[in-house]
Amino acid sequence: MTELDRLPQTEPAPSGVAVFNIQRCSIHDGPGIRTTVFIKGCPLRCDWCHNPESLDGSPEVAINKRQCTSCGACIEACPESNGDRPARGPDWDDGNCRRCGACAEVCPGEARELIGEARAVAELVAEIERDRPFFDASGGGVTFSGGEPLCYPTFLTGCLEACRERGLHTAVDTSGFASKKVVRDISRLADVLLYDIKHMDSEVHKKHTGVDNQPILDNLRTLSDENATVWIRFPLIPGFNDGDDNLDAMASFVGGLPNGYPIFVLPYHPTGIDKHRRLGKRPPDVDYRSPSDDDLVAVVERLRSHGLEVHTGGAYE
Numbered sequence: 001m002t003e004l005d006r007l008p009q010t011e012p013a014p015s016g017v018a019v020f021n022i023q024r025c026s027i028h029d030g031p032g033i034r035t036t037v038f039i040k041g042c043p044l045r046c047d048w049c050h051n052p053e054s055l056d057g058s059p060e061v062a063i064n065k066r067q068c069t070s071c072g073a074c075i076e077a078c079p080e081s082n083g084d085r086p087a088r089g090p091d092w093d094d095g096n097c098r099r100c101g102a103c104a105e106v107c108p109g110e111a112r113e114l115i116g117e118a119r120a121v122a123e124l125v126a127e128i129e130r131d132r133p134f135f136d137a138s139g140g141g142v143t144f145s146g147g148e149p150l151c152y153p154t155f156l157t158g159c160l161e162a163c164r165e166r167g168l169h170t171a172v173d174t175s176g177f178a179s180k181k182v183v184r185d186i187s188r189l190a191d192v193l194l195y196d197i198k199h200m201d202s203e204v205h206k207k208h209t210g211v212d213n214q215p216i217l218d219n220l221r222t223l224s225d226e227n228a229t230v231w232i233r234f235p236l237i238p239g240f241n242d243g244d245d246n247l248d249a250m251a252s253f254v255g256g257l258p259n260g261y262p263i264f265v266l267p268y269h270p271t272g273i274d275k276h277r278r279l280g281k282r283p284p285d286v287d288y289r290s291p292s293d294d295d296l297v298a299v300v301e302r303l304r305s306h307g308l309e310v311h312t313g314g315a316y317e
Helices: 073-077 102-106 119-127 132-138 151-163 179-189 202-210 214-225 244-255 270-279 294-306
Strands: 017-026 035-040 060-063 114-115 118-119 141-145 169-174 193-194 230-236 264-268 310-311
Touching: 017 119, 035 119, 035 132, 060 270, 073 102, 102 114, 119 151, 141 151, 151 169, 151 179, 169 179, 179 214, 193 214, 214 230, 230 294, 244 294, 264 294, 294 310
Parallel strands: 035 141, 141 169, 169 193, 193 230, 230 264, 264 310
Antiparallel strands: 017 035, 017 118, 060 114
8 A cells, every 4th residue: 555545535525625824916826916725634744834734634723822811711612611610821722622713703812713714616716716807917816725735636626627617827736745647637627736846865755744755756757748737846945955966866857857847946934833833733843944045046056057947936037
């Protein structure tokens, strides 16, 4: 049994999948001005993940301890509480939380936040279409991100088909860790795939993401064979994947594909550390830093020395 065979069957309920953010006027997730839909649920566990709220496919309650006044309103509102327990501040949780968000609704200090709301295809696409004037003016559209949107192929297919019927440009931001059938089917519906390459060494990749990179690289070869439109995204993380051997291996791999693809270098930012804490999770025991301007220039020049088209950020300069 392969890692892909062990992927959970995460097809959504009729009410849809959990979306934790709809970011408008994004300029880093594909061409033009875009609306990026962030979907919860991911099979990877990357050390540097800047969206740890995307890992669990279900809604979650995040707590900002600095804003909690220990007023007890959350306990009174909780359907699992009998209401007579003393307020114990931001750490109150007896393990019975059903993630309903009742506590977040009544918190006067906005210390609690429900992250993730089930969205159905028709409802979500109707909301996206409200941004059409920005898309039309800039050549933009909608990007489905996460998490890993390929965890939900039926839901994602429905969204992509509905967007195509409305003439909306679509992009899917993916790790590529899915079955070959899912990757191929989605690539035939999306206008462009934003496809991550995190590290070329399979053992290093698995140690720091939880999964082997072989299915990811194999899927990218298949996409290239089938002339799919792909933008490769490389999250630049000093101390993890900025070594010359890794950069040269990636350049050789990308340069050897039947169809040439642009590479977009994305500098790492440690924004996920505080998010882990707010979710009651321990941040990964790593000490990554953001790349300096000199780091970024050196990586871009090294990749370009192999004759590749390389950009910084998530869109063409």
